[in-house]
Amino acid sequence: MNRLLVWYGELTTPRQLVHRGLYFLGAGMLWLMIFLVLPGLVLIVVSFATRGAYGQLEWSFTVENYKRLIGFTLFGWTSDYILIVWRSVWVAFVTTAISVFLSYPLSFFICARPERSRYLWLTLVIIPFWTNMVIRTYAWFLILAPELPFAKLASFFKLIPPDTPLYPNAFAVYLGMVSMFLPFVTLPLYASVERLDWTLVEAAQDLYASRVRVFTQAILPQTLPGLSVGVILTFVPAMGMFVVPDLLGGAKYMLVGNLIQQQFGASRDWPFGAAISMGLMILTMISLQLYRRRSKEIEFV
Amino acid sequence: MRRTHPLISAAALLTMGFLYLPLLSVAVFSVNATRYGLVWRGFTLDWYIQLVHNEFILEAAWNTLVLAVASTLVATVFGTVLAIGLDRFPWSKRTNTFLDIVLHVPVVIPDIILAAALVVAFGLLRALSSVFEPGLFNMIIGHITFQIAFVALVVRSRLVSIGREIEEAARDLFASTPYILRRITLPLLLPGIVAGAMLAFTLSLDDFVISFFTAGPESVTLPLFIFAAVRRGVTPQIHALSTLVVLITVILIIGMERFTRK
Incomplete structure (x- = not known):
């Protein structure tokens, strides 16, 4: 040496x-x-510990918490927790899909603005991105309030009883989630759209490609790098989101985030909370792995 | 200039409306004279004036500021030094991969996992020292933990972009390591450091989950205050407070844009 x-x-x-x-x-x-690696390891250890009668930790190691997470209880199998986990994945998926769907027109629109106002539009997308999520979530209380047209319309069609707000329910959760994560997709997607090689799009049009084929074969492959960043930035945090379902979903539409919070709050069951966090961590790693594999494919294109 | 199809423009404008409708309605109802319900009863600034006299809100604002300033200062120093250590030395590929993973963990995992890990860790540390009771100190530690990673990533990308030629030239002219650091690397890095610090500050103001899990009864911050108030039922005062928080965010973002886009 x-x-x-x-x-x-x-x-x-x-x-x-x-x-x-x-x-x-x-x-x-x-x-x-x-404060990061060690707590992570401690979390893994605690997920195998036992909850004492008063919520304290007892160091007798079992896999009971994980069995409970996949539904095995003293009274037989229930689908409660599995359902919550599955719902979180589904909500994250739908949120991502809607955000992608809305982000394409938005990023093309911003790209088509003249140079001077383009930054203004972009800043307008960045502002909600950085605004506190509690404020952005509770703001929907106002829009969905019984006095306003949206709730009136819903009660007119007998979707909700008269003079009740349009929350808490699944619909409100989706509204809140999409408005929360939309900028996470739009911003990276915009970066890709801005660099788009329009000659390829024109070539496709010259060769009489249909609108759908222009999109799938000339635009989509070129915007894939930004799109995949946006998808991963949305999907992963959306799975663990707890503010939106807590405020807009109520007890009936719980997600994994609420379940974890409950264990560390009211239930005071740290081992079970740690086990659920590990479950969420595994889901996160699977998504990241899928993303890494996809992004490798992108490099070959 | 490329034209967009009117349908695309319409969809884009509707989406923007969808993003801003919640924020605008908060702002509108913050100047509405009605105390209960959402009927428009004329313009007033009473709710804003009441804020200044609400000692809970003033205390929450103070806590938020202390938390953001303290954690940003520590995270900026640690993150910057860490970035230099990562980028300017010949680490083996293995070490580099490991460091890279550790650095990216707080960025990619859902924040609730970090929050849960911190709760458990602080819970065990409490057996050693009462310093780790839930409260502002724990919140500062929690915020520093995710801020360090963001600062280090921002500063490192700046380090990569300024290159090493100038440092090498200084070295050839017999400059010592501390001299190079003080007179060359740090001045060149300054825009990156400031950008990282502003990012860290904004992240701290924006954070809810880490604070929520590590806070004690004495250390309520503005986002926690708003959350608790909203669960009891929204009031015009909360709208006024939220509007102010949004305005501060906007000012910070514009400042950040000005600084980074040169």
Whole structure:
């Protein structure tokens, strides 16, 4: 290890460089080890622990929490928790799909603005992206309030009883989720649309491609990089979202996020909460893995 | 310039309306004179004036500011040093992959998992020291943890884009490592550091989940206050408070844009 090397103009030894490098990494990495990696490992350990009678942790290790998550209880099998997990995945999927559907027109529209006003439009998309999610979620209370036309219309069609708000229900959750995550898709998609090679689109049109084929064969492949970033940025956090379903979904439309929060809040069942978090973590890793495989394919195109 | 089909424009404008309808309605009802219900009874600024006299809100605003400033300061320093350490040294491929994964974890995982992990970790640390009781201190630690990653990623991309030629030239002219750091790397990095710090600050103001899980009764921040108030029932005062928070966000974003787009 004592051979000399020239590292960007400096005559040094590998040992010296590593030594200095660790000096730089030290503080930050130590922090991340103590407050990120270690808590993560502790969470895994706790997910195998047992809840004591008063909500304290007892270190007798079982897989009981995981069995409970997939539905095995003292009184036989129930689908309650599986249903909540499945619903979270489904809500995340639908949210992503609607956001993608709405983002295409929006990003093409912004791209077609003249240079000066384009940044203004883009900033208009960025502002909700950075606005506090509690505010953006509860704001729907106002729009869906019984006094306003939307709820009146719904009660006119006998969808809800008269003089009640249009929440909490599944519809309100979807509204809240899509408005929450739409900018997450639009912004990366816009970056791809901006770089679009329009000559390919024109070539497809010249060759009498239908509108659908122009989209699927000339536009979609070119926007895939931005689209896949947007999809992963939406799908993963949407699965773990808990503010929107908590405020707009009520007890009837619980998602995994609410279930986790419940274990750390009212139920005080940390081991079970940790096990659900691990379940969510596994779902996250599966989605990221799918994304990585897809993005590798994209590079080949 | 390319023209868009009118249908696409219509869809885009409707989508923008959909994004802004909630925020605009909060702003509208924050200046509505009715206390209950959503009937328009004329313009008033009473709710804004009442905010200033509500000591709970003032305290929450103060907590939010302390949390954001303290965590941003620590995270900016740690994140910047970490980024230099990551980018400027010949780590093996293995080490690099590991560091990269650790750095990306807080960015990609749902924040509720980090929150759950912190709750459990603080719960166990409480056995060692009462410092780890739920409260502002824990919240600051939690915020720093995800901010470090974002700051380090922003600063690292700036490090990559400024390259190493100038540092190498300085080295050839016999500059010492501290001198290079102070007179070359840091000044060149400054825009990246400021951008990272502003991002960290905005993330802290924006965060709800980490705060919600780690807060104690004495350390209510504005998002937590709004959440608790909303669950009891919305009032015009909350609309006024929310409108102010949104306005501050807008100012921060415009500042950030000005700074990064040059």
